[in-house]
Amino acid sequence: CLPTFECNYLIxxxxxxxxxxxxxxxxxxxxxxxxxxxxxxxxxxxFILFLSINLLTVLGNLLIILAVxxxxxxxxxxxxxxxxxxxxxxxxxxxxxxxxxxNLQAQNQSxxxxxxxxxxxxxxxxxxxxxxxxxxxxxxxxVAICHPPxxxxxxxxxLCGLLTLVSLLISILDALFLSLLSxxxxxxxxxxxxxxxxxxxVACSETLxxxxxxxxxxxxxxxxxxxxxxxSYTQIVSSISRIPSAGGKYxxxxxxxxxxxxxxxxxxxxxxxxxxxxxxxxxxASMLYTVVTPMMNPFIYSLRNRDIKGALGNxxxxxxxxxxW
Numbered sequence: 001c002l003p004t005f006e007c008n009y010l011i012x013x014x015x016x017x018x019x020x021x022x023x024x025x026x027x028x029x030x031x032x033x034x035x036x037x038x039x040x041x042x043x044x045x046x047f048i049l050f051l052s053i054n055l056l057t058v059l060g061n062l063l064i065i066l067a068v069x070x071x072x073x074x075x076x077x078x079x080x081x082x083x084x085x086x087x088x089x090x091x092x093x094x095x096x097x098x099x100x101x102x103n104l105q106a107q108n109q110s111x112x113x114x115x116x117x118x119x120x121x122x123x124x125x126x127x128x129x130x131x132x133x134x135x136x137x138x139x140x141x142x143v144a145i146c147h148p149p150x151x152x153x154x155x156x157x158x159l160c161g162l163l164t165l166v167s168l169l170i171s172i173l174d175a176l177f178l179s180l181l182s183x184x185x186x187x188x189x190x191x192x193x194x195x196x197x198x199x200x201x202v203a204c205s206e207t208l209x210x211x212x213x214x215x216x217x218x219x220x221x222x223x224x225x226x227x228x229x230x231x232s233y234t235q236i237v238s239s240i241s242r243i244p245s246a247g248g249k250y251x252x253x254x255x256x257x258x259x260x261x262x263x264x265x266x267x268x269x270x271x272x273x274x275x276x277x278x279x280x281x282x283x284x285a286s287m288l289y290t291v292v293t294p295m296m297n298p299f300i301y302s303l304r305n306r307d308i309k310g311a312l313g314n315x316x317x318x319x320x321x322x323x324x325w
Contacts, residue, residue: 040107050097057089058093060295060297062086062090063315064082064302068308070314071307073311074308077157078137079307080157080164081133082137088126089130089297091126096193096291120175120194123193125175128167129167129171130266131225134262134266135224135229137259138232138233141259143155145255146239193290222270240252262297272288
């Protein structure tokens with residue numbers, strides 16, 4: 001989904017650092033991921049389940065992108081950010097699920113050193129990008145509700161493109177920052193994929209440096225955009241509380257319902273995966289924000305949004321009319 005230059009640079013940097021001196025010379029050749037189950041029959045069922053989830057994720061988010069691009073009424077900032085979120089969800093899902101399917105089919109939980117670092121890079125890029133896009137969408141709601149007369153002047157096409165580009169650049173730089181690390185021991189991860197926190201824990205650098213890098217990455221990935229979301233919704237709630245009619249309050253708040261649902265699902269599971277000490281709870285939380293959230297986003301936005309449902313209906317009717325001809 002993105003040019004591989006950044007992740008190739010990350011891999012080469014890890015190789016370079018691992019050969020710099022005796023302290024970092026290691027025999028790390030592969031990492032071991034947590035097995036979903038040891039039962040061969042359950043592995044076959046899980047293979048079908050995750051394959052279906054991946055197909056639903058890709059199809060659902062592609063339909064959102066198609067609906068937004070095909071309907072001129074949806075060429076607005078809110079749906080521009082939504083289509084970018086759908087594209088990110090497709091990339092996020094295909095970063096983790098295909099390797100899980102390969103491991104289930106082969107009944108082998110190992111992943112190569114280079115493969116783990118590449119997956120870590122992409123997971124961090126797309127998780128950071130999703131987090132920033134959710135923050136940008138909260139800002140869009142804030143301007144629309146708190147400053148409606150100035151909305152078109154503030155939120156224009158140029159600003160939308162700039163915010164998306166800055167979010168992408170910060171996400172890539174955050175991933176490249178990890179190229180300063182190298183691993184000294186084989187990693188046995190409580191996750192089903194290579195996750196940045198686990199890679200940092202087995203890095204060759206000092207514990208203090210590891211913690212600094214971990215908290216820096218966590219602040220960029222979660223704290224900064226989450227603070228923006230909290231600020232935006234604090235202002236939104238304050239503005240809605242001043243609306244005199246109950247109908248006006250409901251209408252204003254209903255525009256944020258889908259976004260709040262996605263934000264809650266993503267951040268609760270992501271923070272749970274980062275700060276939970278139980279390996280089982282960590283595995284469940286990581287599954288939620290990497291697999292379930294990208295699949296649920298299209299359903300949340302399409303089921304609660306009449307414009308999206310109308311655009312999807314128009315797309316389906318056009319396809320049916322073409323098939324009849």
